[in-house]
Amino acid sequence: MSDYVLQVKDLDVHYFTDAGIIEAANxxxxxxxxxxxxxxxxESGSGKSTTALGILRMIKSPGRIAGGExxxxxxxxxxxxxxxxxxxxxxxxxxxPQGAMNSLNPVLRINDQIMDAMIDHGLNISKAEMRERAAxxxxxxxxxxxxxxxxxxxxxxxxxxxxxxxxxxxxxPKVIIADEPTSALDVITQRxxxxxxxxxxxxxxxxxxxxxxxxxxxxxxxxxxxxxxAGRLVEIGTxxxxxxxxxxxxxxxxxxxxxxxxxxxxxHGIPGITPSLLELPPGCVFNTRCPQAMELCSQRIxxxxxxxxxxxxxxxxxxxxx
Amino acid sequence: xxxxxxxxxxxxxxxxGTVALDDVSFSIESDSPxxxxxxxESGSGKTTLGMMxxxxxxxxxxxxxYKGKNVHNLSNKERVAFRKEVQAVFQDPFAVYNPFYKVDHxxxxxxxxxxxxxxxxxxxxxxxxALVTVGLRPQEILGRYPHQLSGGQRQRLVVARAMLLKxxxxxxxxxxxxxxxxxxxxxxxSLYTLNREFGIPILYITHDLTTAYHxxxxxxxxxxxxxxxxxxxxxxxxxxxxxxxxxLIDSIPWPDLQRRWGEKEIIIPDGAKAAEPNRxxxxxxxxxxxxxxxxxxxxxxxxxxxxxxxACYLYDSAPTLAKEEVGTLxxxxxxAYSSPG
Numbered sequence: 001m002s003d004y005v006l007q008v009k010d011l012d013v014h015y016f017t018d019a020g021i022i023e024a025a026n027x028x029x030x031x032x033x034x035x036x037x038x039x040x041x042x043e044s045g046s047g048k049s050t051t052a053l054g055i056l057r058m059i060k061s062p063g064r065i066a067g068g069e070x071x072x073x074x075x076x077x078x079x080x081x082x083x084x085x086x087x088x089x090x091x092x093x094x095x096x097p098q099g100a101m102n103s104l105n106p107v108l109r110i111n112d113q114i115m116d117a118m119i120d121h122g123l124n125i126s127k128a129e130m131r132e133r134a135a136x137x138x139x140x141x142x143x144x145x146x147x148x149x150x151x152x153x154x155x156x157x158x159x160x161x162x163x164x165x166x167x168x169x170x171x172x173p174k175v176i177i178a179d180e181p182t183s184a185l186d187v188i189t190q191r192x193x194x195x196x197x198x199x200x201x202x203x204x205x206x207x208x209x210x211x212x213x214x215x216x217x218x219x220x221x222x223x224x225x226x227x228x229x230a231g232r233l234v235e236i237g238t239x240x241x242x243x244x245x246x247x248x249x250x251x252x253x254x255x256x257x258x259x260x261x262x263x264x265x266x267x268h269g270i271p272g273i274t275p276s277l278l279e280l281p282p283g284c285v286f287n288t289r290c291p292q293a294m295e296l297c298s299q300r301i302x303x304x305x306x307x308x309x310x311x312x313x314x315x316x317x318x319x320x321x322x
Numbered sequence: 323x324x325x326x327x328x329x330x331x332x333x334x335x336x337x338x339g340t341v342a343l344d345d346v347s348f349s350i351e352s353d354s355p356x357x358x359x360x361x362x363e364s365g366s367g368k369t370t371l372g373m374m375x376x377x378x379x380x381x382x383x384x385x386x387x388y389k390g391k392n393v394h395n396l397s398n399k400e401r402v403a404f405r406k407e408v409q410a411v412f413q414d415p416f417a418v419y420n421p422f423y424k425v426d427h428x429x430x431x432x433x434x435x436x437x438x439x440x441x442x443x444x445x446x447x448x449x450x451x452a453l454v455t456v457g458l459r460p461q462e463i464l465g466r467y468p469h470q471l472s473g474g475q476r477q478r479l480v481v482a483r484a485m486l487l488k489x490x491x492x493x494x495x496x497x498x499x500x501x502x503x504x505x506x507x508x509x510x511x512s513l514y515t516l517n518r519e520f521g522i523p524i525l526y527i528t529h530d531l532t533t534a535y536h537x538x539x540x541x542x543x544x545x546x547x548x549x550x551x552x553x554x555x556x557x558x559x560x561x562x563x564x565x566x567x568x569x570l571i572d573s574i575p576w577p578d579l580q581r582r583w584g585e586k587e588i589i590i591p592d593g594a595k596a597a598e599p600n601r602x603x604x605x606x607x608x609x610x611x612x613x614x615x616x617x618x619x620x621x622x623x624x625x626x627x628x629x630x631x632x633a634c635y636l637y638d639s640a641p642t643l644a645k646e647e648v649g650t651l652x653x654x655x656x657x658a659y660s661s662p663g
């Protein structure tokens with residue numbers, strides 16, 4: 001057995017549109033240890049949500065997984081049947097969706113929605129036991145079990161988001177994928193929700209993949225950070241390394257663009273615009289905006305280089321280095 | 323001191339009884355053109371405040387004055403001047419464009435409407451100048467359709483449009499919240515440049531205290547329609563006085579590994595208690611320092627130091643500032659607070 005609960009290897013997710021093939025996720029690879037918190041950051045269109053949906057095999061047509069492997073405890077999820085995959089979703093790998101307000105069923109009580117998740121995953125227990133388990137799930141997300149008898153419209157945004165988390169953890173999954181779980185919430189509620197996810201994760205020993213673009217949230221929550229740009233993973237490393245010594249020019253510019261307490265009134269935007277996924281530049285996808293671009297960068301796609309045990313970067317600057 | 327924009331005891335109650343803004347007063351002076359941030363979470367009334375400042379919503383009580391005149395009682399001529407002089411940048415850089423027109427359209431219309439140019443050549447030069455000011459290259463932008471530009475480019479184009487009119491006041495409501503992180507800094511920089519180089523005061527409405535801290539000189543913290551704290555942005559962010567501001571600042575995940583996130587306890591108000599009518603401080607149910615008086619009458623604005631005010635009884639030994647005087651805090655010429663280090 002490997003040390004990893006989840007291994008994503010060269011995952012390709014392509015969308016086959018009339019305008020051409022969009023490589024929304026291109027050779028994405030990373031590993032996740034049990035109990036680890038990994039952040040996946042990138043701008044809109046960088047492929048972070050696509051990667052998450054790819055792991056769960058929830059890509060909708062005209063998109064599909066065009067290559068690569070997703071190993072959960074050594075089992076390749078891309079190869080199993082749809083019925084087997086359905087049982088994996090929610091019970092082994094679960095998703096906390098973006099925008100809680102829209103993902104709950106407005107005409108079902110919260111308890112019924114939590115119990116739905118249990119029934120759907122073939123849990124063979126009595127109604128009373130299910131109710132008890134639902135109550136425990138609500139308690140785990142710091143909600144009063146009485147909330148189970150309420151409808152979504154009776155809850156605040158933060159409560160709804162925590163109810164969604166309750167649904168996604170009721171089967172004690174090994175991996176929780178949280179896709180911008182707090183983007184619609186104010187900062188105080190955001191902190192509550194993130195602390196809830198953190199506490200739960202520590203108690204159950206699950207690994208968490210946090211998807212988002214808020215670098216502040218990443219700095220405060222994750223252990224390791226993976227940066228995506230235009231469908232490719234450009235750098236991955238411990239959050240400390242990524243913030244104090246970013247290697248890839250895009251990561252460095254991204255970190256420099258953040259507002260800091262000690263540098264008021266200084267702005268470091270990243271010049272240029274993200275390329276269209278239909279018209280990617282040849283070579284490195286970042287070469288059109290990169291201040292350190294060399295001739296080689298527009299000719300060859302950089303390989304993923306290992307820089308230390310926890311660190312990988314895809315940049316020609318480091319090809320011949322240490 | 324001339325008051326450019328003044329809100330005088332403004333209250334807005336929507337149909338159904340929602341109190342969006344509750345007796346708020348402040349002003350922006352024309353002779354100290356700084357950036358004033360209005361910060362608050364969703365439901366704090368910040369957007370309602372912006373819409374009233376623009377004259378799109380009428381207050382239920384109180385008045386909104388532009389250069390001393392009520393914006394709802396302007397003569398036709400005054401209204402045209404108001405629309406020209408007060409410009410807005412909104413949150414959604416997609417919604418402001420008509421997809422059937424080239425983006426040039428939103429720059430050409432104001433030039434025609436307000437008769438800014440004497441000839442086509444002059445108009446073109448004006449447009450190009452405005453684009454360059456916000457860091458856009460005219461040849462990459464003009465002649466294109468909205469869908470051919472990125473969100474960041476579209477948002478900067480809206481700033482350029484506002485620029486074109488040489489406004490006397492710019493109201494920016496969440497201008498960067500729908501834009502990618504890598505482009506936020508660029509748009510904020512355009513706004514900052516407008517203020518610093520052209521002396522245009524800006525009312526910056528946001529939920530994001532990190533960007534508010536970054537570009538503004540002064541800040542008002544709103545909570546459920548009331549001013550909780552206000553003052554110079556440095557002390558308010560670095561040394562918040564009101565327990566609400568303290569909780570808010572403590573909850574910001576700063577992109578800084580040295581800073582610990584969230585050390586303050588969050589109180590979730592008891593549903594039963596929240597139902598009781600509360601005549602006092604709106605934050606009382608969530609406050610770590612709540613006292614009996616907090617639930618009895620709304621706290622006045624105490625001024626514990628030169629640079630900031632807080633609507634909180636913890637500072638009841640400090641002098642009070644009349645609501646109508648909040649604007650006097652925003653005179654950027656005399657910053658009272660000097661940053662430690």
